[in-house]
Amino acid sequence: MSDQVSNQLFPVFLQLNRLQTLLVGGGNVALEKLTALLGNSPHASVKVVGKEISREIRVFTRAYPSVTLYERAFENADLDGVDVVVVAADNADLNVHIRNESRKRHLLINVADKPDLCDFYLGSIVKKGNLKLGISTNGKSPTIAKRIKELLNEALPEEIDETLNYMSQLRDLLKGDFADKVRTLNAHTVSLLASKDEK
Structure with missing residues (x-):
């Protein structure tokens, strides 16, 4: 089986601001995961549970009122009301336990540096x-x-956002069926990208 066929990942973009996320861990790896989550979704609701929560995490999360910190050991009840689980705890037994409990509840889970325990990767x-x-x-x-x-x-190019906004406005103004709109948008995309290349 080739690598292209064996890569079974299905790419999705989650609206974390509409979901409840649990992050287990309070050290450097947890900070790395939290930075990734909030860097992409600043209004994400994240519950952080860790036996020891670092000063760096406390300082970082001050700017994010939707993050709550619990300095204590993980409890199964922490999974209640959660949609997504991220584990950054340096404890192999705990990792497996949280993975098993998450599966029972049909929750998506990511365990740092343990691809075999992950449903998704960051x-x-x-x-x-x-x-x-x-x-x-x-x-x-x-x-x-x-x-x-x-x-x-x-x-x-930095101007790519201007192009996206222009295309969105153009799409809203177009008349005709779906195929006509796609043809028109494709033609504009080619001309816009060509003009960017010439600069």
């Missing part, structure tokens, strides 16, 4: 205004994903 993200690209190596190499992110950040 990939590298390229963000330019309304444009957001997710990059995943299927858990094989976060380093390569990070490098691709850097390359795309450099390659994409």
